[in-house]
Amino acid sequence: MTDTLSTPLLSAENLGRDYGARIGCRDVAFDLFEGEVLAIVGESGSGKSTLLNLLSGQLAPTAGRVAYRMRDGATRDLGSLSEAERRFLFRTDWGFVHQDATRGLRMGVSAGGNVGERLMAVGERHYGRIRAAAEDWLGRVEIDTTRIDEKPTAYSGGMRQRLQIARNLVTAPRLVFMDEPTGGLDVSVQARLLDLVRGLVADLGLAVIVVTHDLAVARLLSHRTMVMKDGRVIEQGLTDRVLDDPREAYTQLLVSSILQP
Amino acid sequence: MTASTATAAGGYAFAYLDDQTKRMIRRAILKAIAIPGHQVPFAARDMPMPYGWGTGGIQVTAAILGPADVLKVIDQGADDTTNAVSIRKFFKTTANVAVTTRTTEATVIQTRHRIPETPLGPGQILVYQVPIPEPLRFLEPRETETRVMHALADYGLMHVKLYEDIATHGRIAKTYAYPVKVEGRYVMDPSPTPKFDNPKMHLSPALQLFGAGREKRIYALPPFTHVVSLDFEDHPFEPTRFDAPCALCGATGVYLDEVVTDDAGGRMFVCSDTDHCETRRAEGHHGTEWAGEATEATA
Ligand SMILES: Nc1ncnc2c1ncn2[C@@H]1O[C@H](COP(=O)(O)OP(=O)(O)OP(=O)(O)O)[C@@H](O)[C@H]1O
Numbered sequence: 001m002t003d004t005l006s007t008p009l010l011s012a013e014n015l016g017r018d019y020g021a022r023i024g025c026r027d028v029a030f031d032l033f034e035g036e037v038l039a040i041v042g043e044s045g046s047g048k049s050t051l052l053n054l055l056s057g058q059l060a061p062t063a064g065r066v067a068y069r070m071r072d073g074a075t076r077d078l079g080s081l082s083e084a085e086r087r088f089l090f091r092t093d094w095g096f097v098h099q100d101a102t103r104g105l106r107m108g109v110s111a112g113g114n115v116g117e118r119l120m121a122v123g124e125r126h127y128g129r130i131r132a133a134a135e136d137w138l139g140r141v142e143i144d145t146t147r148i149d150e151k152p153t154a155y156s157g158g159m160r161q162r163l164q165i166a167r168n169l170v171t172a173p174r175l176v177f178m179d180e181p182t183g184g185l186d187v188s189v190q191a192r193l194l195d196l197v198r199g200l201v202a203d204l205g206l207a208v209i210v211v212t213h214d215l216a217v218a219r220l221l222s223h224r225t226m227v228m229k230d231g232r233v234i235e236q237g238l239t240d241r242v243l244d245d246p247r248e249a250y251t252q253l254l255v256s257s258i259l260q261p
Numbered sequence: 262m263t264a265s266t267a268t269a270a271g272g273y274a275f276a277y278l279d280d281q282t283k284r285m286i287r288r289a290i291l292k293a294i295a296i297p298g299h300q301v302p303f304a305a306r307d308m309p310m311p312y313g314w315g316t317g318g319i320q321v322t323a324a325i326l327g328p329a330d331v332l333k334v335i336d337q338g339a340d341d342t343t344n345a346v347s348i349r350k351f352f353k354t355t356a357n358v359a360v361t362t363r364t365t366e367a368t369v370i371q372t373r374h375r376i377p378e379t380p381l382g383p384g385q386i387l388v389y390q391v392p393i394p395e396p397l398r399f400l401e402p403r404e405t406e407t408r409v410m411h412a413l414a415d416y417g418l419m420h421v422k423l424y425e426d427i428a429t430h431g432r433i434a435k436t437y438a439y440p441v442k443v444e445g446r447y448v449m450d451p452s453p454t455p456k457f458d459n460p461k462m463h464l465s466p467a468l469q470l471f472g473a474g475r476e477k478r479i480y481a482l483p484p485f486t487h488v489v490s491l492d493f494e495d496h497p498f499e500p501t502r503f504d505a506p507c508a509l510c511g512a513t514g515v516y517l518d519e520v521v522t523d524d525a526g527g528r529m530f531v532c533s534d535t536d537h538c539e540t541r542r543a544e545g546h547h548g549t550e551w552a553g554e555a556t557e558a559t560a
């Protein structure tokens with residue numbers, strides 16, 4: 001147990017990715033521990049999505065590495081995982097919530113099938129248990145369970161995001177990546193979603209890496225915040241400290257322009 | 262035909278295909294046998310008939326036929342449909358092999374839609390004409406992705422499809438092209454045979470070869486291969502069952518077709534396997550609609 005607490009779940013070392021001559025992101029280093037929520041903020045084009053894709057093994061780095069402590073306790077370099085191991089990690093111990101729900105859901109499959117997919121992928125072969133798990137998770141993300149057989153095309157934007165979250169959490173992952181999870185939603189819908197995510201994160205002890213350009217999201221969800229500019233991390237620390245007492249001029253600008261009316 | 266005289270003279274280029282093509286297809290078949298259930302790409306040739314006629318199966322048959330073979334061709338279980346008659350005629354012309362309608366006499370049986378009711382034996386080869394070889398196609402349209410899914414045995418999506426069936430219909434509604442798992446490894450589409458026939462593939466002493474012409478794929482089940490239909494523990498696979506016996510030969514436990522008997526809407530259920538039905542009637546069996554002409558026929 002002490003081991004679990006003292007060894008990071010995920011570590012980025014000197015991580016970078018160039019797109020030819022253009023910098024995607026550079027020199028990123030941090031440790032993420034179990035149950036910790038990290039927000040990555042910055043303006044458009046600052047390298048947030050690039051970094052998230054590197055951290056989740058969906059993009060190969062041109063520099064550095066990402067280490068992840070697997071469920072068996074062994075810490076592995078993501079780059080050394082086979083495609084089969086990577087996929088397994090992705091559908092068991094990780095979640096990924098996309099801004100665009102149509103990328104994170106199977107729009108032609110019912111809500112129940114969407115939530116059950118991961119269970120079936122890891123070998124669950126009992127329909128009744130799959131359905132019970134799907135109902136349980138729909139309930140936990142506040143979706144009326146009588147709508148279990150509807151396709152996500154019949155769901156509102158907020159419901160689709162909640163369905164995406166249920167679909168990811170059904171295998172009890174330890175780490176969830178989120179790319180602008182509230183982007184494109186109405187303010188009241190955003191608030192409800194953030195509330196829900198905050199509750200789940202606390203209940204389940206999830207580690208989360210959330211990318212957002214909305215500092216309010218960082219404020220509400222995260223323990224720590226990383227500020228990016230031109231592909232580099234220019235400031236990182238406890239979220240309250242970064243947002244209330246920013247050291248970098250750029251962060252001060254970001255905070256004043258967005259948080260203060 | 263010049264082709265048939267050339268091939269009848271012997272040599273590798275027997276039965277329509279030139280020897281290069283034949284080597285290539287036989288290599289694909291050997292590879293398919295070595296990796297049961299795995300789809301092997303091959304450079305399918307144009308055949309002198311449209312794809313819908315089963316050019317994949319025809320190429321496989323042409324690649325394996327030898328002068329001593331006895332060929333049977335069935336379509337929907339029947340030896341006398343246009344498709345079956347034409348293919349049989351094609352091989353009679355190009356390979357001059359003996360043909361038969363009797364399952365027990367055939368060494369090579371080419372089929373679309375059915376597996377004969379008479380259990381196949383060692384040494385027999387069943388060649389399937391396959392229109393769509395990829396069981397994941399309707400779930401994942403990207404070929405690059407389905408290839409990776411097969412490579413990694415990443416088959417969760419197949420069960421998502423079955424889950425959707427049960428959620429919608431209360432049971433697995435698929436009645437043909439019902440997916441199977443081969444030797445615990447590859448998921449395979451036996452398309453387009455009815456699921457009634459799925460259990461016959463399991464541990465069959467015969468060699469089963471599948472050819473898809475348009476999609477250029479060959480796959481195989483060597484004799485005594487484990488073939489298991491996908492299902493859920495609480496919704497197990499159930500082969501189609503028929504309530505009544507065949508109206509002509511009285512057989513039970515066989516696949517039946519509904520046929521309309523008159524203009525007044527009269528109908529009856531009869532064996533889809535015409536050879537099986539005729540053999541039984543010749544042996545003196547009869548159903549409700551056929552009292553028996555066996556004495557007349559044998560007289
Ligand atoms: N596939 C790519 N090829 C070339 N350049 C790319 C590619 N993806 C991103 N970039 C560049 O890398 C930099 C970082 O982009 P990235 O998408 O990571 O930013 P972001 O912070 O996620 O922006 P946004 O808030 O608009 O989503 C940008 O200059 C972008 O143009």
Ligand SMILES: [Mg+2]
Pocket residue numbers: 048049050
């Ligand atoms: Mg982005």
